[in-house]
Amino acid sequence: MRSVIRRKVTVSLTALATMSTLSTACATSAGANAGSREARPAYASVTGSAEFTLPYVKDDDVRSFTFDAHAAPYSKPLPGIPTGLPTDARGTVKVSHYSAGRDITYTSEGRVDCLVTGPHTATLTAVITKVSAGGPPWVGKRLGFSVHDGGADQGRSRDRVGFSWEMVNLLPGGTAETPEAQVGTCMAPAPYAPVTKGGYTVHHADLLPPPRG
Template sequence: MTTDRTRAGTRVRRPGRALAVAAALLLTAGAAGVAVAAGGDGADGARPAAPASAGKREAAALTGTAKMFRKTTEDVRFTFDAHLAAADDKRPDKATGTFEFVHLDKPGGEGGWAKGRIDCLVTGGKVATATGIITETSPDARMRSLKGGRVGFSVHDQGKHDRVGYSWAATGGPDGTKKLSKCNSAAPFEKVEKGTGDFHVLPWKVPYPTA
């Protein structure tokens, strides 16, 4: 990720036949543009989950913040506050919330950051995949060019031994693409540095159709 002199200031149917049932499920997933990810909320910077509506728990959530493990002085952090309301349990592409990420050469040093709004969330067990649109960045030209682009994230919630992935894992940095499909990201390969935070995944209860 390119750098600038700005210090990162992030706070970072019910169909009658079996065939129709199967088709309905595929159409539901296709509308969201996602595949179900394979397979809490609390301290360490995690934000509280959105209140459930009509007495129901929300359909899915990804919350928390943490620093990625590095052998260098780099300071790389991710923050998520993503929620899928109970009323939208069949539409992962109706998820709402925010994300932030920051990459500095050292804590408090030079680097870049971006934040944005969540536009898709799928969770399965303790794994989450989400995407969002970048709405704000640090001021250098390279980062500003990312505005309006979609980025993806994945998290494996392992109880303070979490892992994180992101859609630009193979390209060296986000490129501002608008072509990335919703809820699409690389596998969660990065380790969270111990003691820097924690992520929490609320599993999605897949709304399978019934005959």
């Protein structure tokens, strides 16, 4: 009888130990999965400030962009699209250009209206709301920007930017008054200009499906 009782106790303890191990493993796995989910941002963003150089121009001008752009999907209703779009965004863009020839800095500020990202890359657009004296006639105009986030920089930055004016977006056969095409939301060329100082951080997140109901 005692041997039978001992066997029953041993079996019960073994079962409890096995259940405890399985429970711990499941909790660890769930925690790892939760951590993985938390590591992926729910919404995309582009932040940072940097100076860059134009590969096709050699001058002493100083050009820089500052981005604080965040995805805000389905937040801006449109005619026929009451839910808005998955590319809706908010935030600000600042453009600065020091002209060495004129010894003056021109600045512009804009309101972000669209953002799309991929791994390490982003395109965004902003409608300009303010331009400093003597700057280009951009107020009310949408401009496009692109960013390549080269990762943790060591020495010279590996980031790049692109923008929708100057050498791109020209209209073949356009006039002197309207040489450029209108920029649509999230439209920008590839990031072709190397960053020389500062840098950008792109947090990628996939575009979300429409809200239910």
